[in-house]
Amino acid sequence: MNPTLVSHPNSENIEDVKKGLGDASEIESVRLSMDEILTTVDKLEKRMSEVEQFYQGTSNVQVNASKRSFGKDKDREKHLTTIKKQQQDASRREAAGAKRMLELMRQFATILRQITQHKWAWPFLEPVDVKGLGLHDYYDVVEKPMDFGTIKNKMEATDGTGYKNVREIYADVRLVFKNAMKYNDEKNDVHVMAKTLLEKFEEKWLQLLPKVADEERRRIEEEAEAQLDLRLAQEAAYANMARELNNEIFEVDINLKNLKESVVQKCRKMTTEEKKILMKALTQLSTEDLSKALEIVAESNPSFEATSQEVDLDIDAQSEYTLWRLKVFVKHALKVQKKSYGGTNSNNNDKNNARKRKELSDTLAKTNIKRTKKLSSL
Numbered sequence: 001m002n003p004t005l006v007s008h009p010n011s012e013n014i015e016d017v018k019k020g021l022g023d024a025s026e027i028e029s030v031r032l033s034m035d036e037i038l039t040t041v042d043k044l045e046k047r048m049s050e051v052e053q054f055y056q057g058t059s060n061v062q063v064n065a066s067k068r069s070f071g072k073d074k075d076r077e078k079h080l081t082t083i084k085k086q087q088q089d090a091s092r093r094e095a096a097g098a099k100r101m102l103e104l105m106r107q108f109a110t111i112l113r114q115i116t117q118h119k120w121a122w123p124f125l126e127p128v129d130v131k132g133l134g135l136h137d138y139y140d141v142v143e144k145p146m147d148f149g150t151i152k153n154k155m156e157a158t159d160g161t162g163y164k165n166v167r168e169i170y171a172d173v174r175l176v177f178k179n180a181m182k183y184n185d186e187k188n189d190v191h192v193m194a195k196t197l198l199e200k201f202e203e204k205w206l207q208l209l210p211k212v213a214d215e216e217r218r219r220i221e222e223e224a225e226a227q228l229d230l231r232l233a234q235e236a237a238y239a240n241m242a243r244e245l246n247n248e249i250f251e252v253d254i255n256l257k258n259l260k261e262s263v264v265q266k267c268r269k270m271t272t273e274e275k276k277i278l279m280k281a282l283t284q285l286s287t288e289d290l291s292k293a294l295e296i297v298a299e300s301n302p303s304f305e306a307t308s309q310e311v312d313l314d315i316d317a318q319s320e321y322t323l324w325r326l327k328v329f330v331k332h333a334l335k336v337q338k339k340s341y342g343g344t345n346s347n348n349n350d351k352n353n354a355r356k357r358k359e360l361s362d363t364l365a366k367t368n369i370k371r372t373k374k375l376s377s378l
Helices: 014-021 025-055 073-116 148-156 166-183 189-266 272-283 287-300 320-341 346-366
Strands: none
Touching: 025 189, 073 148, 073 166, 073 189, 148 166, 166 189, 272 320, 287 320
């Protein structure tokens, strides 16, 4: 059961209650200041969430830097400069690596040329003429046909379909000979020719292999170094963001403290009539807004049980700060409430409102909780 406020509202409508609450320019000024603080807090929370995700390992290091929420312009500019430098370094490393790989492929081409110029290489220079030779079962035995003509075309390709590294070419050259040895019997001349050329090719490949292995190892090390540099740069950026957030949160705390002190100083003593109007206004709130209002009371009164099923609120026992907070909250809540009741069906809404108020009055009237003497005297 939701909390109900022990009070006896009369039949005043929402508009009358709003007029009773009145306007306060100082309160409105406080509201605006509070809105600015809340906007700042919302931004801080988003940035703090990003920092937490990064340190929890859920942040993708490849995320576009332009989408990050680094707070100040100078921080964003510094981070973007770092990212740009890393991208330039990566491009230079990639270009240098590509140049070294081209040199290895050039040396491999020399080996390939020596093999293809051998007197026994002629059966492997072009694709197998499966149909012309009547090799009806060839594709059942050979899963991936390969020949030196195809390899040469792929090595010279400039449309992005060529080989990316030497090992890819090496694998296809071996495939040429392995296919021939697989399809033809060991005593077949083609099998013998393929086996002999494969052995010669492997001997020459072993001479180039140390250079290939060195390049591969270098590529791995450079990639690991690039990833580490990126990670360190991000850690530095997020550490700086965390420091900035800490300073900004401290500033928000100071602003909130100053605002609260200002509000307390400006809060004049609420008159008995104003308290009476405020109490009536509280009874006009929706169940949800009433719960929020009681939470405001509980903030300044630790012993006050805002979540109880029935609440006995001593309005005179509340501090001026709490009373004025309630007044501002209630005025805003009733304004929203009125808008939700408005529209083309205003007559029906008026009837519904009256019925709801009557039901609320009946419910409150049935409670056996005795109000305090101070509340009864209002």
